[in-house]
Amino acid sequence: MDFNISSFTEAALETFNFQYQHNSLYRKYSDQVLTDKRQIKSIFNIPFLPVRFFKSHRVVTTEFQEQRIFESSGTTQTGNSRHFIKDTGLYQKSFTLGFEKFYGKPSDYCILALLPSYLERGNSSLVMMADELIKLSGHPDSGFYLDQFENMHRKILDLEQKAQPVILLGVTFALLDFAEQYPMKLKHTIVMETGGMKGRKKELTRQAVHDFLKQAWGIDSVHAEYGMTELLSQAYSKGGGIFYSPPWMKIILRAEDDPLSMTDEDQKPIKKGIINIIDLANRWSCAFIATDDMGILHDDGGFEIIGRVDNSDIRGCSLMVI
Numbered sequence: 001m002d003f004n005i006s007s008f009t010e011a012a013l014e015t016f017n018f019q020y021q022h023n024s025l026y027r028k029y030s031d032q033v034l035t036d037k038r039q040i041k042s043i044f045n046i047p048f049l050p051v052r053f054f055k056s057h058r059v060v061t062t063e064f065q066e067q068r069i070f071e072s073s074g075t076t077q078t079g080n081s082r083h084f085i086k087d088t089g090l091y092q093k094s095f096t097l098g099f100e101k102f103y104g105k106p107s108d109y110c111i112l113a114l115l116p117s118y119l120e121r122g123n124s125s126l127v128m129m130a131d132e133l134i135k136l137s138g139h140p141d142s143g144f145y146l147d148q149f150e151n152m153h154r155k156i157l158d159l160e161q162k163a164q165p166v167i168l169l170g171v172t173f174a175l176l177d178f179a180e181q182y183p184m185k186l187k188h189t190i191v192m193e194t195g196g197m198k199g200r201k202k203e204l205t206r207q208a209v210h211d212f213l214k215q216a217w218g219i220d221s222v223h224a225e226y227g228m229t230e231l232l233s234q235a236y237s238k239g240g241g242i243f244y245s246p247p248w249m250k251i252i253l254r255a256e257d258d259p260l261s262m263t264d265e266d267q268k269p270i271k272k273g274i275i276n277i278i279d280l281a282n283r284w285s286c287a288f289i290a291t292d293d294m295g296i297l298h299d300d301g302g303f304e305i306i307g308r309v310d311n312s313d314i315r316g317c318s319l320m321v322i
Contacts, residue, residue, distance in 0.1 A: 001090060001283050003097055005247055012043050012250075012278055015287045023061040025053065026286050033260060043252065044262045044269070048276040048290035054081035054230045059285050062086075070125040072229040073117065073196075081229045083125070086284035091232045094281040095129045096136070098246040102236045103167070103190075106136035110159055112152060113144045114170035114178065117196060125229055126194060130169060139164075147174070153182040156189060163188050169225070171196035172209055179216035192223040192236075206241055206305070226305065230289055232281035235303075242302040248280040251303045253295060271297050274309055 005011045020027050020037065030037070030047040039045055053059055060066075064086045072081040085091060099106060113130040121127075134142045141159065145152040159166050166189040170178070175193055191213055204212075210222040221239030235243040235251075245251060253273035255261040264270055275295040280287055294307040 001248075001281060003093065003248055003281075005280070008247070008250060008278075009043055011248075011280055012046065012287070013040065015280055015283070016040060016046050018283075019061045019286060019288075023059070023286060025049075025057050025059060026061070026288075029053075043250070043278065046278075046288050047260075048252075048254070048288045049286045050290045051081070051228075051230055051292065054083060055079045058082075058084060059230075060084050060086075061284050061286070064284065068128075069123055070128075070229050071121065071123040073121070073124075083229050083285060085232075088128075090281060090283065091125070091128070092132055094232045094246075094248070095234060096132070098234055098236075098249075099133060101246050102238070102244070106133045107138050108165060109137055109142075109190075110139040110164050110166045111137045111142045112155070112166060112168045114146075114152070114168065114174045115144065115194070116146050116174055117171055119144060119146060125232075126227065129227075129234075149178050149181055152178070153184070156186070157184065160184075160186060160188055166190065167192060169194065175213060176204075176209065179213050183216040185218040189217075189219075190223055191217065191219060192225055194225050194227075210241070228291075230282075230285075231277065231279045233279045241304050242298065243304070244302050250278045251295065251297060251301075252276045252278065253297050254290065256309075259290065269297065275303070275305075 020030055026049055029049055033047050066084040066086060067088045068085040070083040070085060111134050113134060115127060115130060118124040118127045141155050156166065168189055169192045172193050172195055175191065193209065213222050214220065223239065224237040224241065224243070225234050226243045227234035233246060233249040235245040235249065237243045252262050253270040254276050255270060255273050262270055262276065275291045275293045277289045277291060278287055279289065292309045293305050294309060296304045296306055
């Protein structure tokens with residue numbers, strides 16, 4: 001895949017035609033919702049595969065022997081999503097270029113990863129991303145810290161004293177635990193939450209989580225990463241819960257009462273609805289994913305997550321916001 005996209009629409013339509021031809025599951029689904037494939041002339045006509053298909057089917061474009069299988073945390077009731085990865089190098093390129101677009105070179109930071117629940121499994125895409133960014137960081141203190149709160153606290157204080165830029169990437173419940181036990185003033189540390197309560201704590205709104213972390217650590221904003229097992233790209237928020245995507249990833253909203261409707265009566269993109277994602281890095285699975293997340297789309301392309309669709313499965317790595 002070429003990440004230097006000159007025309008997103010052109011690249012998305014080419015990807016649709018390729019996946020329609022070589023992904024039998026996606027073709028069958030598309031044929032159920034399309035009357036004529038020739039009607040696909042814009043990204044707002046493309047069918048989006050419901051994300052739940054990753055729990056029940058092998059979602060692949062062409063047949064291949066996968067290099068990795070990423071698996072969601074899931075729950076006993078809902079089951080896990082499985083993403084079959086043909087080329088892990090494509091994923092590495094996507095998350096590295098995406099990180100660099102929003103934060104610069106990983107080597108500019110010491111990267112501390114607080115991802116205890118994800119490290120318990122060996123098939124987490126988030127752990128692979130964090131591990132590679134830690135390696136690219138090259139800083140001797142970069143690494144995974146599990147529940148070693150006292151050790152991590154000492155490291156952060158030392159790094160703060162040296163004015164070393166730090167990214168503290170953490171699952172939500174672990175960040176809350178760490179902040180509760182070790183409040184401190186941070187000036188050179190970016191705190192980035194990845195979502196994830198998994199019943200470990202009382203569910204809190206995203207705003208409540210961010211307010212607590214800001215107060216505990218004296219920071220102005222909490223950053224966030226929006227990704228999922230079924231994607232190979234991530235969006236980032238530098239505060240306020242507003243996310244932005246890299247150029248090869250795009251958010252489109254669909255109407256709650258009509259899953260095939262992505263524009264209003266004036267043929268303009270819907271501004272509040274359920275999130276569809278085009279991730280062109282998903283070349284070998286499905287690039288067009290209909291999620292169960294509710295969202296608001298801003299005019300500048302930024303988006304907010306405001307909740308979940310009623311009666312949808314609750315993905316284990318999601319942060320409940322309403």
